[in-house]
Every structure is written in structure tokens, then in C-alpha cells.
Amino acid sequence: EIVLTQSPGTLSLSPGERATLSCRASQSVSSSYLAWYQQKAGQAPRLLIYGASSRATGIPDRFSGSGSGTDFTLTISRLEAEDFAVYYCQQYGSSLPITFGQGTRLEIK
């Protein structure tokens, strides 16, 4: 099983600042089968990024993903009020189980 470790656990920033969220895998994620989701309280998760760096439909270009192998990053270039939420990375590689990171809470400073 691939274990995903997200850091930091909580990130406190102000609107307009840049956010950098990390996701590290215990072994290489095949073909960059890595996705990022945003979840707000009481809402379903929303797909942001798939294939490590491809933005999902309708996702603003201030969200970007990068990385390969075992190290992946989600960057939000300029934070807006609606971006404060919990973010999860997920690997959906060639073998099960599909696994998620424990989440990074992005809160307003």
C-alpha cells in the first residue's frame, strides 16, 4: 500500500498570499497518477488536479500541480477567500488500494 504524507497539517495564510502544499509518497506513484481534491465543511470533495499537473474542468489557473515519483506539490498562486478549505492528495496508480493523504487544512491567518 502506498502511504501518502501531506505537509503541513495546517497552513495559516492571508488572502493574496501563495500557498504551497506537499504530498510525499512512500513509494513511487506510477505514471503520476496523483490527484488533488478540495473539501469545504459539509461539502463533497471537488477535483482540482489529476495526473499530478492537469487542472480539472472549471478550476481556476491559480491552482497548479507539479511533481513526480514520490514528491508532489499543489500551489495556489494568490489565495482568495473561497480557497480556505482542506486539501487532500490521492494516488490511483496501477495497484490497489487507492489511498489518500491525511489532508492539509488551509486557514485564514
Place this chain on the structure above:
Amino acid sequence: QVQLVESGGDVVQPGRSLRLSCVVSGVSGFTFSNYGMHWVRQAPGKGLEWVAVISSDGNNKYYADSVKGRFTISRDNSKNTLYLQMNSLRAEDTAVYSCAKDRHGSGWDYFDYWGQGTLVTVSS
């Protein structure tokens, strides 16, 4: 756009059973039977845990070790509905259970749509 609505969550005693449902609807042209479907759960205050996946035709099913042998995923493509039959429930199964649509029909991929979930509480 695709909408997923779960139901069936309840408070149940340990050892009992429960069946969850997930009705999927979409804009004209959306075909439920073209896509694999997943169940994912989130225990109170915890992160996301993948539970099971079923292929578009229902012939292939895979489970997390934590539920294997106790839970069964199934679907009725004529009703655009996904199910999760949960038997021998344990306290550690307490969670919000969400269904999620896979991008593909066979195998597995990322989840492009999720439901909001239904709460299952296992307690005596």
C-alpha cells in the same frame, strides 16, 4: 454536470447490517453504465478512506482490506444506482460514506464527481 445523492445511513448496533444507496443523475447524454463507481468513507475528524470500486458493467469489484468479506458493492444500471451492503458492522465502520464517480469504466482512475455522503453510526 453529474449529481450523486447517497441515502441509507443510520445508527445501528455492532454486528448488524445496513445497505447504502447512491443515485446518480446527469445532464442529457450522461450514461451511468459507462463509468466505474467507488465508495469512500470519512470517520469523524479523520481523513478519506477508499472502501470499494465496481466496474461499469458490475463484473469487477475490489475492496479495501478493512471491509473485505463484510461489505459488498453492487449497481443497478437500469436505475442509475450504486449500492453498498454492509454486514457485521463494527464501531470502527462509523463514518460518512460517500459515493464517487470514476473517470473510466474499467480499472480505476481519479474521481471526477462525489456525493455529499450519508452518516453511518455503529454503536450499542
